[in-house]
Amino acid sequence: MITLDRISKTFPGTDIPAVDRVSFQVNAGNICVFVGPSGCGKTTILRMINRLEEPSSGRITVNGQDIMSLDPAVLRRTIGYVIQQIGLLPHKTIEQNVSLVPELLNWPKSKIKARVTELLVLVGLDPGTVGRKYPHQLSGGQSQRVGVARAMAADPPIMLMDEPFGAVDPIVRIHLQDEFLRLQQHLKKTICFVTHDINEAVKMGDYLIILNMGRLIQMGTPLEVLTEPADDFVLNLLGDDRGVKILDLTRCETLMDRDRNFPYNPDSCLIQSVKPVKIALELMMKKNIDQVGVCKGERIVGVLTWNSIKEHISRVSRDRP
């Protein structure tokens, strides 16, 4: 668990604080996304957590320990760090790059070797062919994967990720995001994730922290932020397709009518209750129908209608007066 208590940071030679009295908490096992325009302080906050920057005032604790009481190098070895520019050491092979932190921690050679192989497989790279290569011989997507593998090498409970998928093309990015979310289901790391892309934030985050000009504007789950934006800045950030984003995060069971009887026949369209409403909508549009049956396993538990979706979006995403 990471806690920030009234953290401010003013860089030397400037008057305006880059980060202004920000407090929040990141719970264990969650992905917490810092999102905002460039210069909003999100990267600075991230870099204060592993002491690459020192706060001007305030307190940061990791698992209850004040990080200022720890040796920065020792602290950083327990926190995974991924950056957009990746920063692989150009004169080391991929294997050597991934074994960096375990080596700093003096793991035995055999354990490091086994761990590197395991990690490269985990991030979808072939240890046999990629392991001996140098960073300049890899594609952008491969380098990003190595960057993530390197950060996870010593199995740190906490990971800091600064636009980790920012430097690859959109198709690879979506692929990497999906893979990472799948990994996270098993790994349950505590992750701080920086992005300027609200779509990525909504997709990756268990929790969003929205920042502007060094101030914390709003925090909450993606659905909370989408349905109750704090002000016009957040509304603008969320974009024009707020309703569609909400449908992506709302489960069918939330909007279904439990009491209506669904006229079941072998041709009727069914959808699982945990699926997002967006998928139900897609189904309705494709088949040109107004309702689908919602089921839990084999059993039909309710009906989701076109009207109930429209009404829901109209209700929750109405612009505030």
Next chain:
Amino acid sequence: MNFDLDIFMDALTQRAPQYLVEHLQLVVIPLSIAAFIALSAGIILTRPGFRHLADRVMVLFNAGQTIPPLAVIAIFFPFLGLGYGPAILALTIYALLPIARNTIAAVSAVPREVLDAARGMGMTSWQVLCRVELPLSVPTIMAGIRTSAVLTVSTAVLAALVGGKGMGAIIFAGINFFRPELVLAGTIYIGAMAVAMERVIAFVEWLISPAHLK
């Protein structure tokens, strides 16, 4: 002035070779001292606390380069007198600049994101220097040492003027006695030594260069 082949052959095979070791000393000793000083200065001047001083110290090194070696000897003559010591000192000052300049340029050119990642992984400043900054700087630093070496081989000829011996002895003897045979013989050795030094250092550079560049 006519060219006597016998004198030339005699100079080439008998008289000049005895100065080779002396001349090599006049190159290797100043070069080693200069490399040590310039590398240390270059590394210190790229540390965060001293980076703002880098420009000013470079001005100093640049000034060192503009003073003719003879003038350096003249400046230090009252303290050190003539001979071997002042010659070594002048050549050292002369050899400093290319190495220092290249060291600072090389260490400053290590990509920021690589340093950031290295620190972020938990390397100490010392580990970052030894495992990242210096290995990546080897090619540029060695290029500086190579330039300095070639420069010193030719400048060291002047040492003979202040009693510092070396291959300059035979060359200046040739000039004084109007014997181009001696000048030519000495010059051939100087040229050969410059090429040989260059190749040897290039080989060392290849040996210690980072693996991804080989």
